[in-house]
Amino acid sequence: MKKCLILLLLLSLVLAAASKPKVVLQVLGSGGPEMGDGRASSAYMIWVDGKARVLVDFGGGASLRFEQTKAKIADLDLVLLTHLHIDHTADLPALLKASYFTSRTRDLPIFGPYGNRAMPTTEVFIERLFKNDVGAWQYMGDFLDGSGAFRLVPTDIAFSKEIKRIYANRGISVDAVSVHHGPIPAVAYRVNVAGRHIVFSGDMNGAYHTLEHLAKGADVLVAHNAVPKGASGVASQLHMTPDTIGQIAGSAAPKSVILSHRMLRTIGKESETLAEIRKYYKGKVTFADDLDRYYVR
Template sequence: MKTSKIILSLGLSLLSFSTVAHQCTQQDLDVVVLGSGGPEMQLFRSAPTPVSRASASYLVREKGKAVFLVDFGTGALQNFVRSGAKIEDLKGIFITHLHVDHINDLPALVKASFFSSRHHDLAIYGPTGNPFIPDTEQYLTRLLGEQGAYSYLSGFLTGDEQYQIYPISVLADHRTPMRFNTEIEGFQVSAIATEHGLLPALAWRIEKGGCRIVFSGDTSNRTHSLDHFVEAADLFIAHNAVPETSQDNVAKKLHMRPSEIARLAQQGKVKQLLLSHLMRRTEHVKAQTERIIKAQFDGKMAFANDCDVYSVATGGKKGQCGDEISD
């Protein structure tokens, strides 16, 4: 068995991405919203069409094929299937943090892969731990290991199945904002530690062909670690889990207000802002949120729904997942 735990903290403490005018040339790069909600279980009936939301998850595709997953919360597996994605095509999975609504469907994906033709190894990148929560390697061992909750899947960690999962723990201490960088089959991938209460958390940035996608994950951004990280993003997916008027002191330590999201997007010259991780408290104030953001941000913005597909090059919505699947 190869070593499964690799802790990486590469980069500079002061981040800077070039804001020089760039052109996204990857016309075939898009993002599918597999989950646009949070941990709540509900149906939003106030919308013209009632909306239910899976928990946070996003699929990056190239030429219509799955490349990366960012988070995989409750309900995401069903939308992964609806999108026509194949487990065999995934080049990596990136986890922002280990809250249930960001990773709950991962064991189901691993089980489903038993019935796939995948034979090449899969790296799962996630945060380091702290006294309150395990790191990514410990988490997956407790979940899938030989003594884990789903021990019958342990072969995917030991290499006894048709492929092996490699957990990679990325430094997630927001007090030490070191950028992690790696290259995966032509894609440049970066991560930075963010503040999300007691949980170590990461934001992720994926680039190819001048195209730049940033996923905020859940964060208050109180330490301003995202300020440089979002620079010149073609698509910035930001989590809108608290309204501007929130008086919930706990929630405000965990999530950004709309005004903070707008400041980030405008300062970073973001082209397209996509608000996701909507909850009861933000679902019903979208008009107010839009006014607040548009007062500061002059780029394009939209609210995410499950199965929306967004072109990275144009920032426009291309349709719904599964549109390309023929009967």
């Protein structure tokens, strides 16, 4: 009798695991803005049960990586932009143009930060790319005025040091909070799907102390490792040092940390970077490469 109960329990656990949606985080671009690192610029994708549902950033080279994964543009639910620097957005026009040749008919929401004197709002940014009469690629204006197969729907995320829910639909929700990337409006995101939580720092220096709250207990924290130990000046005003990444990871205690946005100044310094992070965080740390896939359990 006891054996039967144990077997039933094991069977139900196996069935529960089998019915749980499979969530995979894939790195499309693990590099920064440089050429010569052999990497696409910042871009990530979340797969749910074999469908590519969420894009986070889409920098130069991301469209080729997207193609290599065999993801379908028609499956995307939304695009999240951490900020509007070129290395996070440059392949968006390529994605939109490619969508013309697909079966996509659902609107595609694009979220990104508010604007300031240094940067347009995300809505204005998209208009300056594609809007009829004013866009650099105004011939794609169909995707904004509603006369195309679907609409691109940009939404600005207001500055906030408090975590805000910005999206919830079809089993995916997204929380956002402002992060400090020098003078550039920037947002960190937490994507929640099937009980899993994946957090993206984007580029930031840690000064607002918001990421540690957003990443609290997350399954994965993707942190940008753009500067080495001891960085100073402009680089440290824009980016987290390994020490800062370690402090944030130590405070938030995610199950794992993936280091991405790797640059020539940090590549080759992985053991030094890891030693800095290990001062505060004992969990799993991985250095990302393009097309890496992480099964989020």
